[in-house]
Amino acid sequence: MPGPSATGATTWRSHARAFAETRLAPIAERVDREDSLPSTIRSELAAEGFFGLAIPGEWGGSGGDAQSTVAVLEELAVHSPAVAVLLAVHLSVATTPLLEWGTEEQRATFVRPLAQGRLLGAFALTEPSVGSDAARLSTRYRREDSGFVLDGAKMFITNGGSADIVLLFATRDPGAGRGGISAFVVPRGTQGFSVAQHLDKLGLRGSETTELVLDGVRLGPEHLLGPEGGGFQVAMQALVGGRVGIAACALGVARAAFEEMKANATAEPEDWKRSVVARAFTELSAARSLVDAAASRKDAGLPFEEAASCAKLFAARAAVEIASRGLDVAGRRGAIAWSRPERLLRDARVFPIVEGTTEIQELILGRALVPAPDGLPVAR
Numbered sequence: 001m002p003g004p005s006a007t008g009a010t011t012w013r014s015h016a017r018a019f020a021e022t023r024l025a026p027i028a029e030r031v032d033r034e035d036s037l038p039s040t041i042r043s044e045l046a047a048e049g050f051f052g053l054a055i056p057g058e059w060g061g062s063g064g065d066a067q068s069t070v071a072v073l074e075e076l077a078v079h080s081p082a083v084a085v086l087l088a089v090h091l092s093v094a095t096t097p098l099l100e101w102g103t104e105e106q107r108a109t110f111v112r113p114l115a116q117g118r119l120l121g122a123f124a125l126t127e128p129s130v131g132s133d134a135a136r137l138s139t140r141y142r143r144e145d146s147g148f149v150l151d152g153a154k155m156f157i158t159n160g161g162s163a164d165i166v167l168l169f170a171t172r173d174p175g176a177g178r179g180g181i182s183a184f185v186v187p188r189g190t191q192g193f194s195v196a197q198h199l200d201k202l203g204l205r206g207s208e209t210t211e212l213v214l215d216g217v218r219l220g221p222e223h224l225l226g227p228e229g230g231g232f233q234v235a236m237q238a239l240v241g242g243r244v245g246i247a248a249c250a251l252g253v254a255r256a257a258f259e260e261m262k263a264n265a266t267a268e269p270e271d272w273k274r275s276v277v278a279r280a281f282t283e284l285s286a287a288r289s290l291v292d293a294a295a296s297r298k299d300a301g302l303p304f305e306e307a308a309s310c311a312k313l314f315a316a317r318a319a320v321e322i323a324s325r326g327l328d329v330a331g332r333r334g335a336i337a338w339s340r341p342e343r344l345l346r347d348a349r350v351f352p353i354v355e356g357t358t359e360i361q362e363l364i365l366g367r368a369l370v371p372a373p374d375g376l377p378v379a380r
């Protein structure tokens with residue numbers, strides 16, 4: 001079994017830190033400039049056991065729990081948020097839903113190779129004209145013989161170009177709302193399933209973000225995940241876990257921005273810079289507490305939806321705030337294109353958007369704190 005021999009979060013953290021410092025830090029600038037990761041990165045992550053984090057050993061997992069997972073994602077994101085996001089998506093919104101909703105046969109076919117890094121996963125909910133309000137999907141499926149035929153398009157899909165399997169959501173009737181949506185496992189190479197474009201992004205460069213097209217994609221019944229019509233629930237449950245992972249990635253960027261800010265303040269110290277560093281330190285500490293709290297609740301088997309939204313909302317905001325103030329502290333150096341402070345701000349700025357925007361986290365939390373009348377659409 002790859003990964004460290006002891007499996008506590010502290011051990012996983014030091015294991016990931018060593019990998020990030022030796023392997024990711026030296027290539028960080030190149031990954032950003034070239035917007036691509038080394039072709040060997042998947043096999044390297046697999047060899048470290050990262051693809052099997054928090055997956056039970058019987059399904060090929062490498063131990064650890066949610067706290068180990070957030071520790072690993074934070075450490076990777078300090079030097080490469082692109083690698084951290086690749087892993088976060090693979091683990092929490094691709095592999096975990098297959099484990100939680102899959103039949104024994106689906107688990108055997110997909111979860112084991114995903115956990116061992118022999119397959120890469122992606123999650124495709126967003127469409128060219130559907131984002132936060134996921135109940136309005138327009139990618140359609142129809143039943144044919146004993147299987148399904150899918151048509152439509154998916155947009156902004158992380159890992160979309162190289163994923164071996166995509167957990168994808170489609171509706172039998174765009175007017176049917178949440179109850180019309182089903183979840184499908186679509187293998188790469190299925191006839192009619194293609195990558196239409198790779199998107200060039202502001203930040204998280206190196207993380208693949210793609211448009212996928214489905215043109216008469218035929219799937220057998222074994223590719224339906226969960227009950228027909230239960231896809232919205234599969235997606236929402238996956239996204240709650242996904243938010244904890246993305247919060248950890250944002251935390252890693254916030255920490256990198258804080259360390260950069262502190263080094264720049266130390267190089268040319270002034271009192272106003274000390275105040276900025278102090279505020280950033282407080283925000284970073286608070287973000288860490290919220291990420292830890294969400295992961296701890298998950299590990300304890302407690303409801304963690306609100307904790308996940310708090311962590312995602314706050315860590316993303318902290319990353320942007322610290323990286324932005326870091327540019328002030330860096331002064332003239334922060335104005336240089338491709339400089340580290342500039343890259344960190346571009347990376348940070350993507351986190352309030354992915355896996356449910358900040359406004360959507362506020363809606364989720366607000367509705368939990370001040371209950372909404374029945375029937376309101378639950379956006380993500």
Ligand SMILES: Cc1cc2nc3c(=O)[nH]c(=O)nc-3n(C[C@H](O)[C@H](O)[C@H](O)COP(=O)(O)OP(=O)(O)OC[C@H]3O[C@@H](n4cnc5c(N)ncnc54)[C@H](O)[C@@H]3O)c2cc1C
Nearest residue numbers: 123124125126130131132156157158353354355356357359
């Ligand atoms: C780098 C990157 C990677 C991504 N990876 C994936 C992926 O792997 N899989 C996937 O399915 N999707 C992915 N996405 C899509 C992402 O989840 C969506 O961008 C996100 O859900 C928001 O949808 P939208 O961009 O269409 O914004 P919209 O929903 O159009 O929202 C636009 C603005 O309006 C606000 N808004 C919307 N509704 C409300 C409301 N009810 N109340 C208040 N404000 C509101 C939003 O907060 C936002 O500021 C990715 C996006 C990015 C940028």
